[in-house]
Amino acid sequence: MALDVRRSAILETLVRAYLHDGAPLSSQFIAGRMPFPVSSATVRNEMAVLEKEGYLVQPHVSAGRIPTAEALRIVVHRMREQRSLAHAIPHREAPHREVADNGALARRLAYEVHAAAFIASGAQEVFAGFEFVLASPELRDGEALADFAQLLNTAAFWRERLMAALTDPLLVFIADENPIFPTAHFSVVAxxxxSGALAALVGPLRMRYDLAISSLDHFVTA
Structure with missing residues (x-):
């Protein structure tokens, strides 16, 4: 179902705030961060509609809402289409095309986004940043931890599966779209x-997609 301007703005405001903070969000919080004036009562009503349509869930009775995978797809794919560097981490030097050491580049990308990084170039495959994923709050869930173990078990196939899935120079795969291993808990930006090389960032569903997209976009070739 197509979202009107107000619901689309509410959803984008909520998703961006959730990706940054990771907490359920109230209508009052969202109303205060909207790009145009709207009352918290109106936001509350619209959030109830978005919940019925499958874009939001309320994890606890007394809590605010968090986005579903479908809501993340809508907003994050919009980020990908914009291919903007506007949300890159301020005051940090961005990676450069001149970085030749794949290991150093993988570690740098992992650090910038706090996700697992994978780079395949020629005969070399480099992994870095698994510690960032393991330290994320989402990994306290036993099912998420088991899924991450499964992702690691398929490491030998990451290059093949990602290359087959990359029909565009840069793509975002959320939850069960994940070409490495379909899972409700992890996403990939690749x-x-x-020259046959690729880079990917793998993280929990609540990863910093904006940073991942802007970091990888610096290296993309059509």
């Missing part, structure tokens, strides 16, 4: 780097 990009072609040219």
């Amino acid at each position: 990009a072609r780097l040219g």
